[in-house]
Amino acid sequence: MQLTIMEFFQRMSSPFLDVLVELMTMLGEETIFILAVAFFLWCASKKKGFAIFSTLFASLIGMSVLKALVKAPRPFQVVAQIEGKRIETATGYSFPSGHTTGAASFYSSLAVTYRKRWLSVVCAVLILMVALSRMYLGVHWPLDVFAGLALGITVTFVAYTWFSNLYDKPEALYTFSLVVGAVSKDGDQDPPFCPWGNRIACDTSAENNPGRPHGSRRVPLRHDRLVGNRVVPLSGYQDPHR
Numbered sequence: 001m002q003l004t005i006m007e008f009f010q011r012m013s014s015p016f017l018d019v020l021v022e023l024m025t026m027l028g029e030e031t032i033f034i035l036a037v038a039f040f041l042w043c044a045s046k047k048k049g050f051a052i053f054s055t056l057f058a059s060l061i062g063m064s065v066l067k068a069l070v071k072a073p074r075p076f077q078v079v080a081q082i083e084g085k086r087i088e089t090a091t092g093y094s095f096p097s098g099h100t101t102g103a104a105s106f107y108s109s110l111a112v113t114y115r116k117r118w119l120s121v122v123c124a125v126l127i128l129m130v131a132l133s134r135m136y137l138g139v140h141w142p143l144d145v146f147a148g149l150a151l152g153i154t155v156t157f158v159a160y161t162w163f164s165n166l167y168d169k170p171e172a173l174y175t176f177s178l179v180v181g182a183v184s185k186d187g188d189q190d191p192p193f194c195p196w197g198n199r200i201a202c203d204t205s206a207e208n209n210p211g212r213p214h215g216s217r218r219v220p221l222r223h224d225r226l227v228g229n230r231v232v233p234l235s236g237y238q239d240p241h242r
Contacts, residue, residue, distance in 0.1 A: 025086060025099060025133035025137060029102075030102070055106075058163075060105075076139065082138045096144050097131070099130055099140075100148030103130035104153050105151075109156050
């Protein structure tokens with residue numbers, strides 16, 4: 001069933017839709033979220049900005065935990081006929097969809113914040129656009145997208161009010177800020193994820209994938225090192241400067 005849906009989106013592919021869908025998927029990327037949260041914090045309401053940011057942060061933490069537990073590969077990595085597009089933003093495991101989780105959390109938080117019918121409709125459309133774009137681009141299975149939708153929206157309705165009330169408690173807010181800072185710092189120190197292990201390089205560049213302009217195949221890189229005029233395997237290489 002999932003493969004049938006993915007093949008349907010692949011058959012729809014065209015240069016025009018590629019550009020349009022890549023623009024759609026950007027609505028679920030961190031740049032949009034950062035700009036929006038910054039606007040709320042400095043130009044609108046710090047309390048609302050904090051609640052939206054914290055809800056989004058909690059959703060993304062939950063998403064990261066699920067990715068690490070499930071360790072599911074992406075469609076273009078396991079099915080040859082699926083071409084991955086915009087894969088530079090498709091890092092890590094597949095389940096659940098990070099873009100969909102972020103969009104579902106952020107835009108549902110926005111809807112809950114203002115509680116206007118027209119805004120809720122717009123936010124629902126934006127969430128759906130991001131969700132569909134991830135399948136069209138071949139970077140997520142339908143189950144990944146559904147899980148991202150469920151996770152993002154559930155966290156919003158469970159945690160948004162709690163975070164909003166937390167803002168009015170200075171001591172608790174300070175502790176929470178320390179936790180967020182610590183988690184964010186640890187995340188920055190993690191090495192890039194490669195689903196094929198340490199011995200395989202995740203190279204999806206177009207130059208190493210002739211005929212695939214977006215790059216959608218994993219390419220093993222050489223695990224050796226040039227020492228003088230000799231090529232020495234890394235397994236037997238000893239750095240003279242150590």
